[in-house]
Amino acid sequence: MTSHRAEGTAAERSPDAHARFTRLVHExxxxxxxxxRVVYPHVDADTVVNEAFTAAWQRIDDVPEVGTGTWLRSAARYVVMNRRRGERRWQALNDRVARLEPVGHVPAPDHEAGLQLRLVLDALASLSPADREVLLMTALDDLSPDDVAEILGISPSAAKARVSRARSRLRAAITTGSGPSHDAFQEGGS
Amino acid sequence: MPEPFDPVDVLQTHVRAVALLERPRDDPDDLIARITSAAVSATVVPLRTPRRRRWWVAGAATTIVVVGGAGVAAMIGARPDEQILDVVCRSTADRSGSGLAVVAGTDPIGACVELWRSGAMSEQAGAVDTGDVVPRLVACTGPGRPVEVYPLAEGTGCATLGLLDADVTANVDDPVVELQEIAASLYGSGVCTSSEELFRSMEDALKTLELVDWTAVVDGDAKCAVAAIDPSRLVVRIAPDPLGPPTQEEP
Known part of the structure; x- marks a missing residue:
């Protein structure tokens, strides 16, 4: 993995590169x-997306034709991790927003579904950031183990194990959970 | 009792609803115009390549990490029931030198490799500027100290710093080792995992790790169970935890 700097302006890029970048942003x-927004709810998603696309523009020739989405997710994660290093309160912030409260309005689920969701979000909040990241990532997108591996910068077998472990921990957290949502769920279903 | 449900499905439904409801602030054409018209001189995001060797460190808990010198001080709470480590990546072979505290997941050396590759370590006070080159890294620990990853010259070890080698025990690219790690994370979590839950999780793990010749067997139902990995017989044996509460009796 290398890090280097690129210098240049739009005028120095070929029309093909510009066309490809335009397509890439639209897609x-x-x-x-x-x-x-979902995987890193503690950051400003627009800013991170902007930086990831800036990186893509800087090295447009390196962005693969196949797996572009994975490359961009990996770039976005890199941006987030860089920001996290400078954010001493990252852990606290992440915990605070781990519940993934949506900004917009999500249609209210029925009573039991609502209790299930609260239980799951509470369990999610009790997990480590690494577990949350991989759970949210795979819940949102149908990512293959190879995709997860590339985004996290680990081997595919380790990615599979990480996903499996995180899911096991989520289930265990629900099984052994406590607190208001757990009690409400137990009561609500009886 | 309430109906059983799969939390992964519930999570999937919810996050997809959240994702559908929110849109980027930027119009794509505005974003393109802004990026392509600006002079580009920022640090380029590196391409990631999967690392070959992944290590994990068994059992450690850190409450407060204070990094000396001009480094970063961070307070990170780690639950002792998880093999999720808070790690200090040191920029020099010096116990009181500067460094960065990170939440390293299960891979402390990998997390520090990432920092070295990003150039963040070379920016620390007193660090030798190695550019993108990652020096040889060794995980050390000591009484009252977190896991610390030092750049050490060949032929030297933690002992040269008066520290102990951290218990770097396994290469998790080996699926059996990964299986052991998963088992340990489940029954070593400080809370009871039932035989049924452990059996389901281990079956899941066997499938995920593509250990097709392996089987999971339950030797007696218990509220608190442990999983024993037997590589010679290709069996994961789930048995009552001898240190846990007694086997569940029907009331």
Whole structure:
């Protein structure tokens, strides 16, 4: 993995590069935004998406034709991690927003579904950031183990294990959970 | 009792609803114009390549990490029931040198490799500027100290710093080792995992890790169970935890 600097302006880029970048933004902006919004709810998704696309423009020749979405997610994660290093309160912030409260209005689920959701979000909040990241990532998008591996910068077998472990922990957290939502769910279903 | 449900399905439905409701602020054409018209001189995001070797460190808990020198001080709470480590990546072979505290998941050395590759470590006070080159990294620990990853020259180890080698025990690219890690994370979590739950999780893990010749067997139902990995017989044996509460009796 290398890090280097690129210098240049639009005038120095070929029309092909510009056309490809335009297509890339139109095709991936929405899904990349959703990914960042859901997986890293503590950051400003627009800013991260902007930086990830800036990176893509800087090295447009390196952006693969196949797996572009994965490349962009990996770039976005890199941006988030860089920001996290400078954010001493990251852990606290992440915990605070781990419930993934939507900004917009989500139609209210029925009573039991609502209790289930609260239980799941409480369990999610009790997990480590690493578990949350992989759970949210795979819940939102149908990512293959290879995709997860590339985004996280780990081997595919380790990615599979990480997903499996995180799901097991989520289930265990619900089974052994406590607190108001757990009690309400137990009562609500009886 | 309420109906059983799959939390992964519930989570999936919810996050997809959240994703559908929110849109980027920027119009795509505005975004394109802004990015392509600006002079580009920011640090380029590196391409990621999967690392070959992944290590994990068993059992450690850190409450407060204070990094000396001109480094970063961070307070990170780690639950002792998880193999999720808070790690200090040191920029020099010096116990009181500067460094960065990170939440490293299960891979402390990997997390520090990432920092070295990003150039963040070379920016620390006193660090030798190695550019993108990652020096040899060794995980050390000591009484009252977190896991710390030091750049150490070949032939030297934690002992040269008066520290112990951290218990770097396994290469998790080996699926059996990964299986052991998963098992340990389930029954070593400080809370009881039932035989049924552990059986389901281990079956899940066997499938995920593509250990097709392996089987999981339950030796007695218990509220608190443990999983024993037997590589010679390709069996995961789930048995009552000898240290847990007694086997569940029907009232």
């Amino acid at each position: 991936h902006q929405r899904s990349l935004f959703a990914h960042v």
